[in-house]
Amino acid sequence: MEALIPVINKLQDVFNTVGTDSIQLPQIVVIGTQSSGKSSVLESLVGRDFLPRGTGIVTRRPLVLQLVHVNSEEKKRPSEDEEHAHVEEWGKFLHTKNKIYTDFDEIRQEIENETDRVTGTNKGIIDDAIHLKIYSPKVLNLTLVDLPGITKVPVGDQPPDIEVQIREMCLKYIANPNSIILAVTSANTDMATSEALKFAKEVDPDGRRTLAVITKLDLMDAGTDAHDVLMGRVIPVKLGIIGVVNRSQMDINKRKPIEEAIKDEAAFMQRKYPSLASRNGTSHLARTLNRLLMHHIRDCLPDLKTRINVMASQFQQLLNSFGEPVDDKGTTLLQIITKFAAQYCNTIEGTARNIETTELCGGARICYIFHETFGRTLDSIEPLGGLSQLDILTAIRNATGPRPALFVPEVSFELLVKKQIRRLEEPSLRCVELVHEEMQRIINHCGTQELLRFPRLHDRTVEVVTNLLRKRLPVTNSMVENIVQIELAYVNTKHPDFADASLVSALVNSKEELRKQQRNRSVGPGDHGFHSVQAAENKPAKQEVAVGKSMLENLWVSPATPISRKLSPREQRDCEVIERLIKSYFLIVRKNIQDSVPKAIMHFLVNFVKDNLQSELVSQLYKTDFFSDLLQESDQIGTRRKEAAEMLKALQKAGHIISEIRETHVW
Incomplete structure (x- = not known):
């Protein structure tokens, strides 16, 4: 058991070198109000005067104090300090490395100097611990943390929130489940209002790791004693309550040796509390703390082992992720380029190892652009959108010249249908733009750890891929524009899906005849008029019209924007014929473009980049003169x-x- 505290001290030394709070080691945390006697208790445990004294907040930084017991016959190794080779008591600070302090007044002065160096002289506090080891045959192995005294009101040039700062610092240390809380309270105050015990209860409500120390037993009012308090009848604390008698301020000023003070303390206990003398006093406190700390370490050790093993595994993985120092720069660069190109292509193909689950990306996003964004946009373009009856009638009249036409002129149809087809060019080019943006965005999904490790290589890689995409954009746009121009170059009225103009004309004439008959027929009550119209519509005069009706039944369109005057029957019929022909042919062209544009984008942009990405990266980056610059690691990594x-x-x-x-x- 005695070996446990030195082990914890060794662990403390190990973790002090890296400045980590990740491992919460077992230790005794001393808390109490200002002037409660904390410093005197600590000095009594050490047996030497070594802590700063004064008014107000004297302890302004946590002091981690490791007491190391050495046998009285042991000597320091001569190699450390020949001049003080036979000194039995000495101290060492972490911040002064291997410097040895044999004068405890120097230790006090160094604590003050180091405190002022970090916190300044304005009585402010800071959570940056001073680490001190004291070796002595008079001490028991202990690890203690001395914290600033709890205060309520700022004094002098103290910060206005000094109370909050001290509270947060105290709670941080005593909240450590592996710590023992040493709550110091003076006997001449009300135990029920003890700030130290109040703090301890917040983090240790059951009192399983709280030990109370009652100081200044000799300063209680005449006629009173602390018998009930020491027996635990006032405030029960599971680890116990120990009373001590500190040196008075006069004793401190006269430099009364602590050995004599401890003897006087024992005499006072025998005289004032004879039945409790063996269970109180500084010597008993030291033994109790040593025993409690050893048992506490024993209980914490299994979890501590597990925690250290888990963290070692985590930091090993973290270290592996940063990569090893680069020896063969050429090989490393080629591996990074190859891995990036493969990951870029896999993201497009949907075979990447890390698949995004929060949003579409890569190939899935491109597919969505083709079939949802682009497809819906084309579907929303109406065949006769933006085309009024006046436009149609004007086109028909312009195509006939000075002579009235016997039939609907074909030139007017071509003129109008080309105007509608041109409306498909803009959404097609927008589709190219969206796919280009997504391929640019894929770069961010392929930022491998190796690539991020070298910021200049990352920037150059992004630049090369961006330039490659930028070079392919005009080519792809040109091809998409050509697809639309091809459709405009030749209006194929013999397309198998295009409605025959003569059939459309016959069907329109048939409908016109039916409307005339309807106007001349008186319609009786009920639905007879409706049924008679239906019968007439289902009995066309010509067999070709019956065939044409089945072909053109999907060509009925909403009337175009009407003109201000009423059209003649002939004008109405001609406009209707042109409208139906435009819709029939427009739907054919829209279907062709909806199929051809994605294919063009895939061939000229997506697949080209996939096939040429690695070779482009190698040709642009794999140059001996660039190796050192590209593989320069970031300072952060x-x-x-x-x-x-x-x-x-x-x-x-x-x-x-x-x-x-x-x-x-x-x-």
């Missing part, structure tokens, strides 16, 4: 790798220290 390596080394060393503890030492 280098710093993080160094920190991760140091932390991993500390964890491995900590694991080795714990593994040396045999079960016999623990139990």
